[in-house]
Amino acid sequence: MNDDSNPSASAEDNAKKTEKEEKVGFKELELTEQINRALSDLGFTHCSPIQAKSLPYSLSGHDVLGKAQTGTGKTAAFLIAVFEDLLRQPAPEERFAGEARALVIAPTRELVMQIAKDATEIGKYTGLQVHALVGGMDFGKQLQSLHSRHVDLLVATPGRLLDMCERREVYLDQVEVMVIDEADRMLDMGFIPQVKRIVRMAPQKTHRQTLLFSATFSDDVLRLAEQWVYEPITVEIEPESIATDTVEQIVYLVSGDEKLPLLMNLITQPDVHNLMIFANRRDQCRVLHERLRNKGFKVGLLSGEIPQGKRVRTLDDFKNGRLQALVATDVAGRGIHIEGISHVVNYTLPDEPEDYVHRIGRTGRAGKSGKSISFACEDDAFRLPAIEELLGRKLHCEQPPEHLLD
Template sequence: MTFASLGLSEDIVRAVTERGYTEPTPIQKQAIPAVLNGGDLLAGAQTGTGKTAGFTLPILHRLSDKSVKGPSSGRPPIRALILTPTRELAAQVEESVREYGKYLKLSSMVMFGGVSINPQITRLRSRVDILVATPGRLLDHVQQGTLDLTKIEILVLDEADRMLDMGFIRDIKKILALLPAKRQNLLFSATFSDEIKALADGLLDNPALIEVARRNATADTIAQKIYLVDREKKRDLLAHLVQEHNWFQVLVFTRTKHGANRLAEQLTKGGIPALAIHGNKSQSARTRALKEFKDGTLQVLVATDIAARGIDISELPHVVNYELPNVPEDYVHRIGRTGRAGAEGEAISLVCVDEHKLLKDIERLIKRELPKVIEPGFEPDLNAKPEPIQNGQNRGGQRHGRNQPRAAGQGQGKPRDAGANKGNHTAPARRQGAPRGRNGQRSS
């Protein structure tokens, strides 16, 4: 099967071919015809399955269809809105729109917080057919009267499960209320939780249903391995594995921003180039780290879960869980960044005695037991006692993601890691009365 056989225009197929893609992935084979059909869609797809092209390609085709009449006068309206949970994912999606639509007379724009709102306001004064945005900054523009969403024809909620995890549900509902009743809705989610089903029930009208991977499944192309090690020896073991096997483009996950910073500094001091990416980093620092990591000049990128959303690197060879996530589903998201589109990848987890229960929860979720190994010279103390996690902190004083106690005045569900630039307000808080960043703007 080819992209042309799916009904896409010659200009779009040409752009896709120039990016090196010849055969659509399973999600693309199903999603592209469904979106071209004009109906609503509920799609379940793990990260790395090619879902971005699954909706951007048919959207570009539909909006460039000359048989569909646009407004006869006035400035062309925004016709498609794509909502994403994080800045990095928004930038990645809009880049795909530009690349795939390079031979079309369509214009796109990306909009997120953490940067000045003024250039975005200026950009909105010219033609924008497709808008890719994070919810908080979108509502900032609505509040300032710089954005008109009344002519939206197609709405996409990308990584909807993560948006709900990050507390965006109220913002999503506010945005939905601003859109015309008649439109095409596309919802993409890695998992189908009860919350996602409830959102889909209220949003979608008789949708086509696509699910290309078993719920919470991990790709068969990912070699998963557990290294049993004492908590104090994790950093030395990680450095040893990277140097011993000459690993490059290693994505390492920690639970906390502080832990990411500390690990990156220690690896760099040990001769392994590393940078951290998380919500407290400025947008320019995050962009630079991602660029160096993608082009291979940065050996190790240390990330927190939410900051890593949107990292899209073809054939990423190594993912390391320096610390296991508290939520088992996050393990699936993390290791899904390798082994993409049929490529082989390796997912390593460094597990100390404190994390054995977390490991069991992960194995229960993915319905398989993961192979355990012990690296010579890093044998764990078999008599070590697990240390309980109390008040969201382990012995090293690192807060544990979702169990982190809220500071006074923080709203329920306030996301903590998607990236503000100031103080402890480290995420695009999505509740009424939530703290705002510089110039009174939200920070998503």
């Protein structure tokens, strides 16, 4: 079939246009009054690029394949589409406990909890019920919540969702809208077999709307998209749009021995507030956290090996200024949405260039400026060229100032 006879193909071509467009106001999208009121409460007046590109298609019922990083507004993009669908399609008169109308799958507990929080805020005037299912937290409480009220929107990690489905506590056969968030990270974490089983429990792709988002469009992600989405519109937000506009990026050329004293001096600088520090592995993060704590710094640790309850308390302490810094792995840091992070430090340069973009996207959010400082030593400087290739430009490399090495 050629493009002339395929209306979705021409729509896809339009969605891929790269020229700058004027800002789109949410009022122009003819959203329901309940959603407009909530967006107004949140101070949202105009769409971010991913919202402006995807919402005209998702609101009209198209499947969407979106390339966008955390921090671009994609969560609100798919939540608005989900709530609009649920509001415009009346709920069945007869409903069973655990029977979800819409489903969002995300790879980490932090991300699921953040999406559920955002959903509660965006949907607060709708009367629709939002539930979150994550591993590592009280199973009984989550089960009690499912039984106590209807499930309009279910946000879940794959493992806990599959567990609930296999116990016949959750049913997906009535799902109208399915969102698969951060598909590339699902691949990285080995969740794809679980997600495939979950998708098979939902209606066929021709009988539901599917929105799939990924930071990268690797061959593996595109193959999965072929299986899960139906005649999708493809929208892409390139990483440099968030990696370069609001974040000043510096690379300090150091030896391995200079990294710790450099980091300790950075933490004490007067312009540093809510510092996030990334390292590649859990053991690196654990050792770094212990060393900083031993030096008297108030530092939290966020990684997959930390119990969920403690991770929640650590995030709360960080958000409320009770910690000077937070040490995190890429997986744990991916779902964090915290305003006011002034600096991000790459203690070790990431193995995957895309993770560099995710890391520095923790700062410079909501139109504010931020600063990213990367430490490049003899062990990881070789990763710089791949990062620069992804960004499409050279990074400024320099020796750190003497006063930061004392």
